[in-house]
Amino acid sequence: MTQMADDLLFSVRGLTKHFVLQQKTWHKPERVLRAVEDVSFDIRKGETFGLVGESGSGKSTVARLLLRAYSLTSGQLLFRQADNSVIDLSELDNRHMRPLRREMQMIFQDPYSSLNPRMTLQELIGEPMQLHGYSEEEIRTRVASLLSEVGLRPEYAARYPHAFSGGQRQRICIARALALNPSFIAADEAVSALDVSVAAQNINLLQDMQEKFDLTYLFITHDLGMVEHISDRLAVMYLGRIVEMGTTDELFAQPKHPYTEALLRAVPQPDPRQRNQEKRGALKGEIPDATNPPSGCAFHPRCPYATDLCKIERPAQRAIDGRQVSCHHAETLALEGVGT
Numbered sequence: 357m358t359q360m361a362d363d364l365l366f367s368v369r370g371l372t373k374h375f376v377l378q379q380k381t382w383h384k385p386e387r388v389l390r391a392v393e394d395v396s397f398d399i400r401k402g403e404t405f406g407l408v409g410e411s412g413s414g415k416s417t418v419a420r421l422l423l424r425a426y427s428l429t430s431g432q433l434l435f436r437q438a439d440n441s442v443i444d445l446s447e448l449d450n451r452h453m454r455p456l457r458r459e460m461q462m463i464f465q466d467p468y469s470s471l472n473p474r475m476t477l478q479e480l481i482g483e484p485m486q487l488h489g490y491s492e493e494e495i496r497t498r499v500a501s502l503l504s505e506v507g508l509r510p511e512y513a514a515r516y517p518h519a520f521s522g523g524q525r526q527r528i529c530i531a532r533a534l535a536l537n538p539s540f541i542a543a544d545e546a547v548s549a550l551d552v553s554v555a556a557q558n559i560n561l562l563q564d565m566q567e568k569f570d571l572t573y574l575f576i577t578h579d580l581g582m583v584e585h586i587s588d589r590l591a592v593m594y595l596g597r598i599v600e601m602g603t604t605d606e607l608f609a610q611p612k613h614p615y616t617e618a619l620l621r622a623v624p625q626p627d628p629r630q631r632n633q634e635k636r637g638a639l640k641g642e643i644p645d646a647t648n649p650p651s652g653c654a655f656h657p658r659c660p661y662a663t664d665l666c667k668i669e670r671p672a673q674r675a676i677d678g679r680q681v682s683c684h685h686a687e688t689l690a691l692e693g694v695g696t
């Protein structure tokens with residue numbers, strides 16, 4: 357039988373996803389896009405694990421791999437099922453994944469496009485239950501209770517999504533995600549499109565739901581400011597790899613990877629003394645092409661601390677002060693965090 361520590365929901369080892377891009381001209385060789393490369397982490401039961409990094413760093417691909425919306429190029433993906441048994445999802449085909457899908461759900465950034473405008477809230481939230489054979493009566497009762505759980509009135513069930521604001525539509529998505537009583541929800545930029553105050557309300561709702569229904573979250577965002585209050589632990593991704601991983605408090609207070617420091621610089625600071633965006637370590641340039649990654653450390657072309665070694669040799673991931681870091685100079689750099 358497959359084993360993992362009792363307190364874990366997911367144990368991910370060597371997760372890798374390459375997309376083979378077909379060339380338009382037949383005589384050109386295929387190009388391989390390394391979206392996720394040798395990523396390992398654990399997600400503990402009941403925690404919120406944050407995944408941060410710029411657009412294109414591979415966050416959504418990791419979430420889709422965890423839910424097995426994509427096949428893996430390689431790696432191991434252990435998951436604890438509702439009956440407490442552990443299963444390796446990496447080898448399962450669609451048919452064997454089907455019964456497991458109810459335990460894992462995803463919420464996306466854009467509540468406008470992820471809700472079918474021609475379906476009522478009753479149909480939208482009830483659909484997953486219908487697919488799993490619930491009776492009409494069970495569905496009606498559960499939709500009404502889910503609507504009130506997410507702060508919407510049960511009588512809204514007959515309405516269509518266009519009648520609701522962006523924040524309310526996101527709540528409809530949350531209700532739909534909760535319909536089958538999952539143990540795990542991946543929230544992919546779930547509140548990024550919302551105004552700050554509406555985003556904060558929906559984060560509070562997610563936290564309330566987590567406590568009430570014993571949920572474990574993977575919370576994905578490009579905005580470090582968003583994860584500070586919701587995530588227990590964080591992994592920072594750059595060009596398909598995790599460059600730093602640790603508790604949110606530690607990463608914010610004292611980053612050990614220059615990329616984490618640079619992302620922290622972009623977090624708006626309420627304290628005017630900390631508002632200088634041009635400080636040492638501010639992020640310049642763009643994330644490189646994942647079909648042609650830089651040599652050595654992939655971050656070296658943008659890193660203010662890069663040395664010749666960084667250009668040649670890719671740093672291994674090492675444990676430093678209880679954190680996982682891949683930077684040649686992590687022990688010697690005195691990087692700046694933000695006051696928490």
Ligand SMILES: Nc1ncnc2c1ncn2[C@@H]1O[C@H](COP(=O)(O)OP(=O)(O)OP(=O)(O)O)[C@@H](O)[C@H]1O
Nearest residue numbers: 375389391409410411412413414415416417418646
């Ligand atoms: N289905 C796909 N086919 C080919 N390439 C893909 C596919 N999905 C993602 N990619 C590529 O994989 C890389 C990682 O993308 P991914 O969406 O996982 O990043 P991300 O960090 O979630 O960014 P974003 O927030 O923009 O989605 C990108 O270079 C992207 O273009």
